[in-house]
Amino acid sequence: CLISFDGIVKIADFGLSKTLEKDQKAFKEALKEAPPAWLAPECIQRESEFSTKT
Known part of the structure; x- marks a missing residue:
């Protein structure tokens, strides 16, 4: 659940x-x-790499 x-x-x-x-x-x-309100901060950063850890 989320709060x-x-x-x-x-x-x-x-x-x-x-x-x-x-x-x-x-x-x-x-x-x-x-x-954007539902995204993790690392998803918003353009230089980010995405993985199963994020």
Whole structure:
């Protein structure tokens, strides 16, 4: 579960996520449509490398 800034618990289903290709092209394309409020900080930085750890 996730907790909002005002302490409200949010339920999320990460089972809907999918594995992306080894190259980052698909991930970077998906970022164009993602709302910044829901992105991890390392996703917003243009010079970042993405991996399973991020």
